[in-house]
Amino acid sequence: MIREEIEKDLTAVLKKLRISSSGLILEHPSESNHGDYATNIALQAGTSNSKLKTHNAFDLATKIVNTWRSLGLPAYLAKIEIVQPGFINLWLNNDYLITQLEEVIKKGDGFGWSNIGKGKTVVIDYSSPNIAKPFGIGHFRSTIIGTSLANIYRFLCWKVVGINHLGDWGTQFGKIIYQIKNNSLDKLLTVKDLEKLYIDFHKKAEKKPELKEKAREWFKKLEEGDSEAKKIWQMCTEISLKEFNRVYDRLGVKFEQTIGESFYQDKTKEVIETAQKKKLAVKSEGALVIKLPELKGPPALLVKSDGATTYFTRDLAAIVYRQKKWKPVLSIYEVGSEQSFHFQQLFAVAAKLGYGQRENFIHISHGLIHLPGGGKLSTRSGQTVYLEEVLDEAIKRAKKLGCKDEKTAEMIGIGAVKYFDLKNHPATNITFDWNKMFVLEGNSGPYLQYAYARTQSVLRKSNHSKFNFQNSIVKNDHLKLKPEEVSLLRALYKFPEVVMEAGENFSPNLICNFIFDLAQKYNLFYNRLPILKADTEEIVNFRLALTTAVGQVLENGLSLLGISAPEKM
């Protein structure tokens, strides 16, 4: 990667001047007329290094550049510039950029891949909905962001274990079992039936709080292996999974493992014993807890006063299980921000029990989806938006715009909804709004898909036998590159860096930003310059190469986001 090469070369120069290169940072200037890369090393060294304090940063930058010149500037540089108050700006030359264009075409769907994660395993816990209720919009973010993070980490050569940690255990099932037992229901067919029971339970419990006791009792029974409870639970699970898998199929979402909380019912004992042995667990108000005064909040609840476990215990057991099975160096939990205290507790306890270091765990806490009035989504109160309804609506709107067929409409509609989520930083809250959710123009999924389809359309219309870029190295002085072409070249090579950054920061939105910018640049290029009818065959070839490369990077980027790239739309 060119960034590494520049860093290496600059480090050598700094070494010669005995300047520490520890603060060496290369950035892409926000203004393209400030070059492709810039460094502020002179500004940093000029002030932090006492020996050099007499220098002003601009002089130091000059010195650095002069030394570099005397050592011989590398071939990839076109221009180097020193700017007040002491920036060093670097321009890559067009011939080098063209080699990167070839690189995109050569590597194809592998362009952007890197091996920085080689040999490392990451466990990503995402989606993880509570079953026995329909798949709501509330779990959409975790599902989509988690999928994208998994794609990104896979692309960075990590071994990725995506886990759907289903909420299929807990007092909620006590509630449903109670309802079924006391309502003499003949048959339950759908998840919506189950949801109704859940809502009804909460309505009744408002007047009769003692019902909650009943629910806990039933869950306790379930955990103790009561056959009647187990039978009902199993039925709930089957009904739910059938529906959930349909939604996952539509979304194109996959997991390495789908292991719900129920899986850990016989594994919590070990965790509890460890906590007791380490003298971390103490009795409090009849329950077994772990006190965490440093977190300034209630203690972590290990065992309830009735003897049943909590999701905290099961999450701990899951950590133990995952450590044993996969030995991840990183565990990512893509879960909503309302659970951030839970994860603070979980990670703190995991570290205390010796299940890993604090830095091996991270909670990617995404913002919540609110209803327009500011209301919170809540199954209990019946405030739900069903994901499938949202998807259906998205597809309907895509069709209205004139999609060729059902399959394309689905790509566009679902792509729009996914992109709407992913383009923002995970932390932002989202207000659910039917009109905003289905953006089909501007910074949107369909915009990118359209740009991609456009590149493919151009390529289809070209006579491929003429397009022989790989064997004819094109020199830029020969082509007299237009600004629109250069701007594409200056963008394409950055893609691998963007993928890395997105992974490091757990931010798929960085990929969105990048491919949107690329698509804009391509559209400008497309509108201003003829491709197939360019003056010379050489230029036609070059522009087709650009088109191929842009299409490829758009496709790779969209694929990391989990969005399909249609050939036609």
Next chain:
RNA sequence: GCCCUUGUAGCUCAAAGGAUAAAGCAGUGGCUUCCGGAGCCAAAGAUUGGAGGUUCGAUUCCUCCCAAGGGCACCA
């Protein structure tokens, strides 16, 4: 009350401590020779919630204040 997160253009939002704060939507004015107008261009729109501080440099880091959202043990 305590803890966490977030305050950037009318709206939705972007920016590993950098240069003139980036876009999209809405609104304004334009684009029929041609490869897909779900597109393109132009102008307009922001004392980055407020006050201090650290720094050559702060939307970014620190302190305080204000506002919004979330959480505060037997739900997950």
